[in-house]
Amino acid sequence: MLNRIFGQKPQEEPKRDPVLTQEHVEGESVSEQSFNPFKNSLSRTRKLFGRLGDSFKQDNITDDLWDELEEALLSADVGPSTTTWLMNRLRERATTEHMRTGSQVQQALREELVTLLGKPSPLRFAKQSPLTVMLVIGVNGSGKTTSIAKMAYRLKKEGHSVIVAAGDTFRAAAIDQLKVWGDRIGVPVISQDSGSDPGAVVYDAIQAAGTRGSDVLIVDTAGRLQTKYNLMEELKKINKVIQKLLPDGPHELLMVIDATTGQNALLQARKFAEDVGLTGVVITKLDSTAKGGFAFAVADDLGIPIKFIGTGEKVEDLAPFDPQRFVAALFAQD
Numbered sequence: 001m002l003n004r005i006f007g008q009k010p011q012e013e014p015k016r017d018p019v020l021t022q023e024h025v026e027g028e029s030v031s032e033q034s035f036n037p038f039k040n041s042l043s044r045t046r047k048l049f050g051r052l053g054d055s056f057k058q059d060n061i062t063d064d065l066w067d068e069l070e071e072a073l074l075s076a077d078v079g080p081s082t083t084t085w086l087m088n089r090l091r092e093r094a095t096t097e098h099m100r101t102g103s104q105v106q107q108a109l110r111e112e113l114v115t116l117l118g119k120p121s122p123l124r125f126a127k128q129s130p131l132t133v134m135l136v137i138g139v140n141g142s143g144k145t146t147s148i149a150k151m152a153y154r155l156k157k158e159g160h161s162v163i164v165a166a167g168d169t170f171r172a173a174a175i176d177q178l179k180v181w182g183d184r185i186g187v188p189v190i191s192q193d194s195g196s197d198p199g200a201v202v203y204d205a206i207q208a209a210g211t212r213g214s215d216v217l218i219v220d221t222a223g224r225l226q227t228k229y230n231l232m233e234e235l236k237k238i239n240k241v242i243q244k245l246l247p248d249g250p251h252e253l254l255m256v257i258d259a260t261t262g263q264n265a266l267l268q269a270r271k272f273a274e275d276v277g278l279t280g281v282v283i284t285k286l287d288s289t290a291k292g293g294f295a296f297a298v299a300d301d302l303g304i305p306i307k308f309i310g311t312g313e314k315v316e317d318l319a320p321f322d323p324q325r326f327v328a329a330l331f332a333q334d
Contacts, residue, residue, distance in 0.1 A: 037319035038286075038329035041311040045292030048072045049330050056102040061094060065102055069109070076293030077262045082300040086112060110327055116296055117323035121280060121305030124251050125216075131209050133217045133242055133249040135235070137276070138256030139268060140223035143284035143310060145174055147256045148218050149181035150318035151282075151308070155216050156187060163214040165205035166191035167198040167238065170222045178220060185315060188212065198222070199237040206245050219250075235276060254307060256282045257298070260289045266297055273302050280307035287312055295326065 049072055055065040066087070073083040086109070093099070093108050126132040134151075138144035145168075152162045164187055168174040172194035182189035190205040202219055209217050222234060242249040255278050257265045272278060281304055286292050295306060306321040 036325050036329050036332065037311050038309060038322075038326050039332050041287035041309065042292045042326075042329045043287075044290035045076050045286075046330055046332065048076050048290060052106075056106040058102040059100070061099060061102060061105060065105065066091070069105070073293060075290070077259075077291035077297065078293035079263060079266070079297035079301065082116070082297050085300070086116075106331075110331060113296060113327045113330070114323050117299050117321075117326065118305065120320065120322055121307060122320065123307060124279065126246070126248060126251050128248045129246045131206065131215060131217055131246060131249070132251050133206075133219065133246060134252040134254060135219045135221055135238065135250050136254050136256060136282075137221050137231075137235075137272065138223060138282075139258075140171070142223070142256045142258040142265075144223055144256040145177045145181070145220060147282050147284060147308070147310060147318065148178070148220055149185060149187075150310070150315055152181075152187045152216075152218055153185045153315045154318055156185065160216045161212070161214040162187050162216045162218065163205060163209045163212065164189045165202050165217060165219040167201050168220045168222050169194055169196045169198050169201060174220065174223065181315075188214075197237075198234055199241045202238050203241045203245075206242070232275060252279050252307075253277060254280050254282055256284060259283050259286045259291050259294045262289075262291050262294055263297070266294070266301060269298065269302055269304075273304060278302075278304050280305045282306075282308045282310065282318075284310035286310065292330065 052068055052072055055068055058065065070083060070087055073086060074080070078086070089112055090105060090108055094105060099105060099108070136144060136148050148164060152164055155162050164178060164182060166175045166178045166189055169192065175191050175194060178189050179191065188208070190201060190208050192201050192204070198221065205217055205219070219238065221238070222231070239250065253276065255269055255272055257269055259265070269281065281298060283295060283298065283306060286309060298304070298306060309319050309321055311317045311319050
């Protein structure tokens with residue numbers, strides 16, 4: 001986590017429940033009867049699982065069912081390793097639990113998918129400082145700037161006083177885009193000229209947060225640097241500024257990942273996780289792809305909590321990640 005690059009003691013993450021009751025994953029009263037923010041954004045992915053409908057209705061478990069299920073998981077970009085694990089796990093359960101029907105396999109699949117995603121992991125807020133600082137990274141084009149605006153909008157609606165630092169000083173367009181969003185949602189954006197020192201921007205933002213009584217600072221960071229070394233050095237500089245004023249900060253380091261790039265994005269995230277340390281990810285653009293299974297690959301491969309899912313283009317289209325509702329949306333009826 002953050003301690004890998006910043007030398008801090010990691011905060012304990014919520015542990016996964018090894019066993020989830022059938023009520024947790026099957027109970028439509030929890031996941032489907034109430035509004036499900038993931039249903040529309042997973043519509044394309046749901047069609048892949050929908051093809052299994054007839055097979056799941058069969059009174060026996062056939063080789064065709066296993067083949068079709070594996071194909072659906074791979075097509076949804078669950079990923080080869082995660083798909084292999086799931087298939088082995090389901091075959092094992094089918095044997096040990098003496099399953100006889102396709103519906104039993106479907107129920108086991110839903111249980112395993114929820115377990116794979118783990119528990120919801122809400123944003124972490126400062127316990128010692130009056131200001132919570134969240135750093136956001138992500139390659140250009142991933143939806144990073146828009147996701148920052150959505151987070152700021154959501155936190156403001158929840159009663160927080162939010163301020164944003166335009167720390168991606170390598171691109172003038174990034175600064176301008178944040179300012180437009182800030183004006184639109186009524187959140188102040190602290191910035192300097194393009195090419196300025198990101199650390200200086202963050203310093204100004206922390207000072208402004210104190211003056212204005214803000215309790216959350218979201219920091220945009222460079223979306224593309226020439227080398228990973230440069231990225232780490234920039235983050236170290238930013239962190240040095242933060243810890244000088246807020247010894248327990250930063251409190252979140254989030255990476256925004258574009259789901260449409262699938263496994264390629266997973267490789268990028270893995271490098272960031274190894275070299276920088278992440279406390280969570282935000283997955284964007286699920287509504288424009290059939291690769292919704294990518295979320296399972298993220299959870300399985302990275303072991304990092306998914307904090308939010310982008311569910312559309314509007315500023316309110318950002319939903320806190322809920323594994324039960326996410327899986328329910330994959331199997332919901334259109």
